Amino acid sequence: MSRIVVLGAGVSGHTAAMHLKRMLGKHHEVTVVTPNSNWNWIPSNIWVGVGKMDKQQVTFPLAPIYRRKGIRYVQAKAVAIRPEGDVDDPTPAVDVVWTSPDRTGENERLRYDYLINATGPKLRFDATPGLGPDANSWSVCTADHATQTAAALEAVIDRLRNGERQTIVIGMGHGTCTCEGAAFEYVFNVDHVLRERGVRELATVVYLTNEHELGDFGVGGMTFQRHGVTTTSEQWMGSLFRERGIEVILQAHVTEVLPNAVEYDTIDGQHGRQEFDFAMLLPPFKGVGLEAFDRDGRSITEDLFAPSGFLKVDADYTVKPFEQWSAADWPSTYQSPAYSNLFGIGIAFAPPHAISRPYATPSGVAVAPAPPRTGMPSGVQGRAVAETIARRIERGDPSAPARTASMASMGAACIASIGTGMRRGEAATITMSPIVPDLERHPDGGRDPAATFGEVGLAGHWMKRLLHTMFIYKAKARPGWWLIPE
Numbered sequence: 001m002s003r004i005v006v007l008g009a010g011v012s013g014h015t016a017a018m019h020l021k022r023m024l025g026k027h028h029e030v031t032v033v034t035p036n037s038n039w040n041w042i043p044s045n046i047w048v049g050v051g052k053m054d055k056q057q058v059t060f061p062l063a064p065i066y067r068r069k070g071i072r073y074v075q076a077k078a079v080a081i082r083p084e085g086d087v088d089d090p091t092p093a094v095d096v097v098w099t100s101p102d103r104t105g106e107n108e109r110l111r112y113d114y115l116i117n118a119t120g121p122k123l124r125f126d127a128t129p130g131l132g133p134d135a136n137s138w139s140v141c142t143a144d145h146a147t148q149t150a151a152a153l154e155a156v157i158d159r160l161r162n163g164e165r166q167t168i169v170i171g172m173g174h175g176t177c178t179c180e181g182a183a184f185e186y187v188f189n190v191d192h193v194l195r196e197r198g199v200r201e202l203a204t205v206v207y208l209t210n211e212h213e214l215g216d217f218g219v220g221g222m223t224f225q226r227h228g229v230t231t232t233s234e235q236w237m238g239s240l241f242r243e244r245g246i247e248v249i250l251q252a253h254v255t256e257v258l259p260n261a262v263e264y265d266t267i268d269g270q271h272g273r274q275e276f277d278f279a280m281l282l283p284p285f286k287g288v289g290l291e292a293f294d295r296d297g298r299s300i301t302e303d304l305f306a307p308s309g310f311l312k313v314d315a316d317y318t319v320k321p322f323e324q325w326s327a328a329d330w331p332s333t334y335q336s337p338a339y340s341n342l343f344g345i346g347i348a349f350a351p352p353h354a355i356s357r358p359y360a361t362p363s364g365v366a367v368a369p370a371p372p373r374t375g376m377p378s379g380v381q382g383r384a385v386a387e388t389i390a391r392r393i394e395r396g397d398p399s400a401p402a403r404t405a406s407m408a409s410m411g412a413a414c415i416a417s418i419g420t421g422m423r424r425g426e427a428a429t430i431t432m433s434p435i436v437p438d439l440e441r442h443p444d445g446g447r448d449p450a451a452t453f454g455e456v457g458l459a460g461h462w463m464k465r466l467l468h469t470m471f472i473y474k475a476k477a478r479p480g481w482w483l484i485p486e
């Protein structure tokens with residue numbers, strides 16, 4: 001019997017665990033280690049954050065699903081990986097600290113044959129003074145954050161109703177943030193709700209971002225060709241922001257969030273201050289702080305993990321200038337170069353570099369969106385790694401070829417909500433292929449023009465709403481769940 005341990009029950013880890021169990025059946029043990037008791041469909045936190053859904057609609061308990069599927073569920077936080085085991089036993093192991101109410105604080109060492117690190121991000125609210133829901137700004141990164149944020153937004157709406165002017169700032173709380181798409185969705189959903197409630201006129205809505213231009217989204221922007229006309233994502237987004245009267249601050253690194261103002265520096269050397277009554281600012285991400293030790297207990301954390309705390313996989317991590325970045329730098333198997341039974345997927349793997357061209361302020365502070373690892377690639381990586389492991393176990397060959405799923409060859413579809421409602425909702429549907437531009441295959445901009453396009457409309461909202469239902473159905477392992485693509 002092989003033992004596979006999956007760290008993290010988010011989009012990538014949950015997908016990997018469910019496929020592994022489906023493929024391997026009851027003769028092998030699949031264990032999921034995760035500190036949370038609930039699964040969260042994070043994309044719909046945007047709608048929780050504007051009061052259009054509640055926490056129960058975007059989360060569900062993991063325990064019954066894992067019980068039904070025969071997956072061992074360890075409600076715990078992984079703290080250290082021991083890929084060579086320890087002095088008593090050379091079997092690889094992972095150290096966990098239980099978080100379930102009945103065992104909180106208990107330590108356990110779990111042995112494994114294969115380990116998948118799918119621990120996602122640590123939300124670095126500490127990277128900017130005053131950032132985050134424990135300080136001066138709101139967040140929609142978790143369902144609980146989004147619930148608090150919706151209540152704060154409701155208070156803003158009440159003040160607007162009473163005739164008070166309000167300034168709302170939404171965006172990125174640091175120069176190295178990722179997930180610009182989520183901030184974009186939130187600012188447009190807030191705009192939509194304010195219009196719906198008839199209070200938009202008294203509100204100033206500002207989008208503050210580290211992107212070099214609108215529509216960058218951390219993927220270097222996109223060029224669309226439709227009916228012989230070339231449009232950039234910058235032009236497209238620019239018109240959407242202008243239409244809605246949303247003000248924009250670009251190329252900004254937030255230096256501090258005060259109780260009612262954001263201080264920021266821009267790449268042209270300016271220092272700005274934007275007052276607000278309500279701010280939702282996303283934090284930058286880093287790895288969750290796993291450590292690693294060799295058999296003798298010596299730290300190998302720096303060998304296994306990048307300085308960002310994300311797991312190094314089969315990428316080319318050579319530091320090189322933007323002009324030399326290549327599609328080939330991106331990983332395809334997500335296997336650790338140091339240990340062939342260790343994998344990193346979703347946000348937990350270390351990207352080789354950004355996708356967008358990085359900039360800095362004159363004093364050298366990075367204003368450089370980190371590469372997004374959105375739901376679709378995270379799920380696809382989860383499934384690919386599950387297939388690799390299942391194949392190796394079934395063939396009894398730990399070096400059987402790995403399945404590949406490089407972000408430089410896969411396309412992605414993103415549906416960015418710009419307002420909810422079955423009749424008045426809208427979404428910007430963006431497809432791009434590949435996610436990471438490949439200038440060798442597509443010398444004109446790095447992407448396939450026939451597979452890269454954007455469209456705004458009500459149908460996009462219906463699709464986004466349908467995806468919510470479909471992905472929750474899939475994550476609950478309802479009949480035929482595996483037929484739903486990642």
Ligand SMILES: Cc1cc2nc3c(=O)[nH]c(=O)nc-3n(C[C@H](O)[C@H](O)[C@H](O)COP(=O)(O)OP(=O)(O)OC[C@H]3O[C@@H](n4cnc5c(N)ncnc54)[C@H](O)[C@@H]3O)c2cc1C
Binds near residue numbers: 376
């Ligand atoms: C507000 C918001 C909106 C978004 N909207 C979209 C969207 O519309 N479309 C889209 O494609 N993507 C969207 N994304 C991105 C999407 O949520 C991520 O791509 C996806 O969640 C990444 O999956 P993951 O498995 O890597 O990480 P996660 O889903 O974050 O899962 C990480 C898991 O690891 C667990 N974990 C953490 N620490 C440990 C530890 N020490 N030990 C064990 N487990 C641990 C966590 O509890 C969690 O279960 C959005 C993100 C945000 C924040």
